[in-house]
Amino acid sequence: MAFGRLTAIISIALAASQTARAALTKRVTCATGQVTANAACCKLFPIVQQIQTDLFDGGECGEEAHSALRLSFHDAIGFSIHGGKGGGADGSILIFNSTELAFHANGGIDDITARQFPVFQETGLTAGDFVHLAAAIGTANCPGAPRLQFMFGRPPPKAPAPDLTVPEPTDSVTSILARFADAGFSPSEAVALLSSHTIAAADVVDVTIPGTPFDSTVGTFDTQVFLEVLLKGKLNGSQPGEVLSPLAGEMRLQSDFAISQDSRTACLWQDMVNNQKLMMTNFKAAMAKLQVLGQKNLIDCSDVVPVPQVLNTPIKFPASFSRADVQVACKASPFPNNIATVAGPAPTVAPVPGS
Numbered sequence: 001m002a003f004g005r006l007t008a009i010i011s012i013a014l015a016a017s018q019t020a021r022a023a024l025t026k027r028v029t030c031a032t033g034q035v036t037a038n039a040a041c042c043k044l045f046p047i048v049q050q051i052q053t054d055l056f057d058g059g060e061c062g063e064e065a066h067s068a069l070r071l072s073f074h075d076a077i078g079f080s081i082h083g084g085k086g087g088g089a090d091g092s093i094l095i096f097n098s099t100e101l102a103f104h105a106n107g108g109i110d111d112i113t114a115r116q117f118p119v120f121q122e123t124g125l126t127a128g129d130f131v132h133l134a135a136a137i138g139t140a141n142c143p144g145a146p147r148l149q150f151m152f153g154r155p156p157p158k159a160p161a162p163d164l165t166v167p168e169p170t171d172s173v174t175s176i177l178a179r180f181a182d183a184g185f186s187p188s189e190a191v192a193l194l195s196s197h198t199i200a201a202a203d204v205v206d207v208t209i210p211g212t213p214f215d216s217t218v219g220t221f222d223t224q225v226f227l228e229v230l231l232k233g234k235l236n237g238s239q240p241g242e243v244l245s246p247l248a249g250e251m252r253l254q255s256d257f258a259i260s261q262d263s264r265t266a267c268l269w270q271d272m273v274n275n276q277k278l279m280m281t282n283f284k285a286a287m288a289k290l291q292v293l294g295q296k297n298l299i300d301c302s303d304v305v306p307v308p309q310v311l312n313t314p315i316k317f318p319a320s321f322s323r324a325d326v327q328v329a330c331k332a333s334p335f336p337n338n339i340a341t342v343a344g345p346a347p348t349v350a351p352v353p354g355s
């Protein structure tokens, strides 16, 4: 009898969980034809098209896509798990631009906020939804990127984030990791987020050379930046926040280099080299966290995010470089020994157009 009751309870529980699963996986076909998990997401499909057209030149991984991703970080990181630091991924950087753009760490961000503002207004989204949807779309335009999650339904921001929440390239590894921890991120997640620097260039670290990329393949979301930050530098790099770079036309951020060499993060950094799958998985997971900092009760509208082009070619040393040029800092595991070198003379990396 006790057994009979237990079976009954189990079958009721099973039925309930099946119903819950059916509700979760129920698909909706929108009036515009796309299929999504939730009818509330339907209105986003035309907005995604509009953002592609009006902000990303029809779907490119260019300057606007890169800086939309940077903007999502600078917006969201204004948050502490201990409270008292701002609303997180709330779009405050767009609405309270006169406050937040004055912070030193937000140098150069005004280009993308000014570009986004009129498009943001056209869409009718809240600033938080707009900033983080634009980042997911812009990232999806870059071959090799994971398809980022998009959670929908942020309320309007209440106040600007305070200053000194965004890490600077001149900061020590200790202070950078402490800031990430304060916002809820482990060292592994911090390194994962820095995958973003594979589609990144600097305008203000050295204002005389705007659009200087951090790796030789700035238009693809590959692991090249994790390799090139480890290459011994011999060229220009005398501004605060940078170290000598291995390639002409390239910039090595001091913070990226320091993180690649620090005993707390060196192996996390090295693990990413030529491991596209690991980078995609870890970046996607860390971005999913970043995108909802300080937010609650959101609807999963990830279905509206474009599917990025797959990249499955191994990375290579830039021409003339080899294993001998790598500043290996991870002691626990060997540096990957299967990386080929591009043929020819050392390249000069071209600046990102439109910077």
Ligand code: HEM
Binding pocket: 063, 066, 067, 069, 070, 073, 107, 108, 167, 168, 169, 170, 176, 193, 194, 196, 197, 199, 200, 201, 202, 203, 204, 205, 206, 241, 253, 255
């Ligand atoms: C230790 C933490 C970080 C530091 C110190 C840092 C620093 C910088 C600096 C100095 C620049 C160049 C700005 C300029 O001169 O124009 C930059 C660009 C960029 N950062 Fe970071 N960053 C960090 C983390 C992140 C994270 C977590 C993300 C995104 C998830 C991100 C995304 C980007 C992108 C996409 C760019 C390129 C923007 C463009 O090309 O227009 N960064 N970062």
Ligand SMILES: *[C@@H]1O[C@H](CO)[C@@H](O)[C@H](O)[C@H]1NC(C)=O
Binding pocket: 094, 095, 097, 098, 101, 110, 111, 112, 113, 114, 117
């Ligand atoms: C700042 O916000 C205002 C609206 O309040 C907007 O018109 C302007 O373009 C924004 N500027 C920048 C640099 O983001």
Ligand SMILES: *[C@@H]1O[C@H](CO)[C@@H](O)[C@H](O)[C@H]1NC(C)=O
Binding pocket: 206, 208, 209, 235, 236, 237
């Ligand atoms: C880079 O280095 C070259 C050679 O030393 C020098 O002529 C040039 O002015 C430097 N450029 C910058 C922006 O520092």
